[in-house]
Amino acid sequence: MLAASFLIGGLSAVLATMIVVVDSVVNNYGEVKIDINNGKKELKVNGGAPLLTTLSEQGIFIPSACGGRGSCGACKVKVLSDIGPILPTEAPLLDEVEMKQNIRLSCQVKVKSDIAIEIPEELFSAKIFKGVVEKTNDLTYDIKGVKIKLVEPNEIEFKSGQYMQLVIPPYEKINEYTQRAYSIASSPSQKESLEFFIRLVPGGIATTYVHNYLKENDQMELVGPFGEFYMRDTDADMICVAGGSGLAPIKSIVADMFERGITNRNVWLFFGARSLKDLYYMDFFQDMEKKWDRFHFVPALSEPQPEDNWNGETGLITNVLGKYFKEKMDQNTQKEGYLCGSPGMINACIKVMTENGISEDKIYYDKFA
Ligand code: FES
Known part of the structure; x- marks a missing residue:
């Protein structure tokens, strides 16, 4: 049953990629404009690709814990232009209020004409970081501590409680890059490295990689920081x-x-x-x-x-x-x-x-x- 659903999932992913490729070849959307936060940033891009990837190619990273597969809901953005009805692949992850507010899944909607969007200001500071694994250790029988020393850029600013997306390279039968979100365990005062606690999820692509393949001195890419889970500045x-x-x-x-x-x-x-x-x-x-x-x-x-x-x-x-x-x-x-x-x-x-x-x-x- 599980194997069958993986097969169906794999076929749908292949099909979705083919549709994107055929669509962009058959329909040449040419250059289109993306207005972000009411003129704060304007991008000129080639139309036809999903909003999520179009933005990331321009250095703007929207959270995408499932890597754009339409299963995590992390990539929501507010779209101010008319880009057509909610897609069947978006509906399960949007509630009624979000639909009314024109919140869309950026990994599912494509940029086919000029578009205006709103994103949280803090996403302008999310970046790709290259790092090297400095240390891994077993915290319990199924949770590993992983410390990554940042190389490029070599420092990070974040709020305690936020998370990063680890970019997992292809391995064994996994032939594409995968991104998964992990909370940062270290304090923001430690700017040159990041620590994570990663629990082995049976069958999990990223956690299996971290537990069974990742070694000290391996290179690692991370994207972030992201997240709204941080200490509120009150006396409560x-x-x-x-x-x-x-x-x-x-x-x-x-x-x-x-x-x-x-x-x-x-x-x-x-x-x-x-x-x-x-x-x-x-x-x-x-x-x-x-x-x-x-x-x-x-x-x-x-x-x-x-x-x-x-x-x-x-x-x-x-x-x-x-x-x-x-x-x-x-x-x-x-x-x-x-x-x-x-x-x-x-x-x-x-x-x-x-x-x-x-x-x-x-x-x-x-x-x-
Ligand atoms: S990236 Fe996960 S739903 Fe869009």
Whole structure:
């Protein structure tokens, strides 16, 4: 069944590429203009290709966690010109409000005539970085730490919590470049290198490459930084929940806050894992708790093993979170939620947080970890 769907997926990708090639040969769209953010930038490009690739060829990088396959929804842009109806390949990833606002998937719509678009200003600073793998290490049996030293450009500016897209080269039967998004785990003060926590996803193109093929001194390309998951500049208590490799952006945020002396806020970090072998970076957060009296670290195991000798919190992270809301946290303070983990964990945590008084627009999350 799975093999059949891969085959169908592969055939559709080949078909889609053939249609693009035939379309641009048969229909010569000539030179067209792209107006970005009401005249902030104007590009003259050859028409016919998808908006996403047309922009990236001009050095403007829109997030594209699925590499333009129409499955991640990260590449949304607001189109101000009439470019025709929503395509069947876009519809599943756009909600009604987005459709009304003319939000489109830039990997699916083609630039066939002059077009005006709006993108977040911060995307002007996303770039391609070339780097070299400085270090890889096993954080758990299925999560690797990867540190990449930047070569060209050799420094990066980003907000803690943001992510980069790693460009995975062809290997084995994968004969095309693939891009996947990974949160940055290092602090923005460390400008010359970036660290990532990458969990092995069975059958995952990028994670299999990172776990089984990537070696120290390998060259690596990255695109970014991207993302809206960063610390909001308020006085509210921060309630952070991380699962698995979702610890990466939270580690970056916590390290960044401490380094910048933003220690007047209460920060609660709930880290959910199955058993002791799934926990990592414990020393870092336990040490942070000693240095920062408003930082509270709560690791919890849902299935502790007898040999774990665990005497910390147990149960689902949502239950632990609910218990702390009622028994340990100040009920009268403003709170914000910061979540990073599986979609299931995030949806369940949003429910617990809203039931405990955090409004949904104050809950920030990254679901791809
Ligand atoms: S790049 Fe993933 S849907 Fe467009």
